[in-house]
Amino acid sequence: MSVLYTMEFKRVFDLLLKQHGPQNWWPGETSFEVMIGAILTQNTSWTNVEKAILNLKNKKILDPHKMLRVHNTQLAKLIRPSGYFNQKANKLKNYLNFFKNKYGFFVQKMKKESVEKLRNELLEVNGIGPETADSILLYALEKPIFVIDAYTKRIFSRLSLCRESVSYYDLQSIFMTQLPQKTSLYNEYHALIVHHGKNICKKSKPRCGDCSLQSMCPQTSL
DNA sequence: CACCAGGCAAGTA
DNA sequence: TACTTGCATGGT
Numbered sequence: 001m002s003v004l005y006t007m008e009f010k011r012v013f014d015l016l017l018k019q020h021g022p023q024n025w026w027p028g029e030t031s032f033e034v035m036i037g038a039i040l041t042q043n044t045s046w047t048n049v050e051k052a053i054l055n056l057k058n059k060k061i062l063d064p065h066k067m068l069r070v071h072n073t074q075l076a077k078l079i080r081p082s083g084y085f086n087q088k089a090n091k092l093k094n095y096l097n098f099f100k101n102k103y104g105f106f107v108q109k110m111k112k113e114s115v116e117k118l119r120n121e122l123l124e125v126n127g128i129g130p131e132t133a134d135s136i137l138l139y140a141l142e143k144p145i146f147v148i149d150a151y152t153k154r155i156f157s158r159l160s161l162c163r164e165s166v167s168y169y170d171l172q173s174i175f176m177t178q179l180p181q182k183t184s185l186y187n188e189y190h191a192l193i194v195h196h197g198k199n200i201c202k203k204s205k206p207r208c209g210d211c212s213l214q215s216m217c218p219q220t221s222l
Numbered sequence: 223c224a225c226c227a228g229g230c231a232a233g234t235a
Numbered sequence: 236t237a238c239t240t241g242c243a244t245g246g247t
Binding site: 038039042043044045046047048083084087091126127128129130131132135147149150152190191194197198202203204 | 229231
């Protein structure tokens with residue numbers, strides 16, 4: 001792990017920012033909406049999540065107190081467009097119970113706690129895994145933690161900066177040791193990775209011609 | 223038609 | 236520890 005290696009991670013950020021511009025994430029009006037969106041978007045396209053969130057807003061239950069009172073079957077019906085709706089209805093309830101019991105539904109009270117404590121608590125909730133926990137920490141609670149997802153592994157393994165099978169924690173450690181631990185940087189970087197993965201570095205159809213990372217990419221510069 | 227999308231938990235070896 | 240499977244809608 002050299003200085004050159006560190007520079008690779010900074011250079012990718014600069015190139016992505018230059019190509020795509022600031023993303024201004026997370027798309028959501030409140031911290032609570034971010035938390036809900038983080039659960040609903042598990043292995044699901046964001047457009048489908050938007051439909052589900054709109055249903056919740058129209059029914060006036062995008063509110064922790066109200067959502068906790070809705071029956072799971074009714075909640076599942078509302079979030080239907082986001083897929084896995086039965087599982088996700090339960091996951092939302094599990095999260096709401098945690099949010100109520102430990103923090104009285106107060107985001108500000110959560111923000112006062114350390115990343116380590118919050119992360120451990122979030123991972124104890126059934127339905128909250130590493131990515132969802134970190135998304136909540138970074139985008140709802142503004143903690144400096146780097147979010148890893150399928151796009152991150154795809155893009156950086158194609159750049160030969162990690163293996164495709166790298167574990168969540170190993171890749172996260174790499175990012176967090178190679179970059180300054182700053183919330184604003186982690187926020188923008190992950191958002192750029194998602195945008196790039198969706199639109200350019202696709203799973204089956206990489207559009208390498210439009211890719212600002214092409215000069216760094218051994219896959220395409222042969 | 224097949225494949226993909228901002229994962230996770232539970233089961234198996 | 237490291238796979239495998241079920242969960243489910245909607246867009247390309």
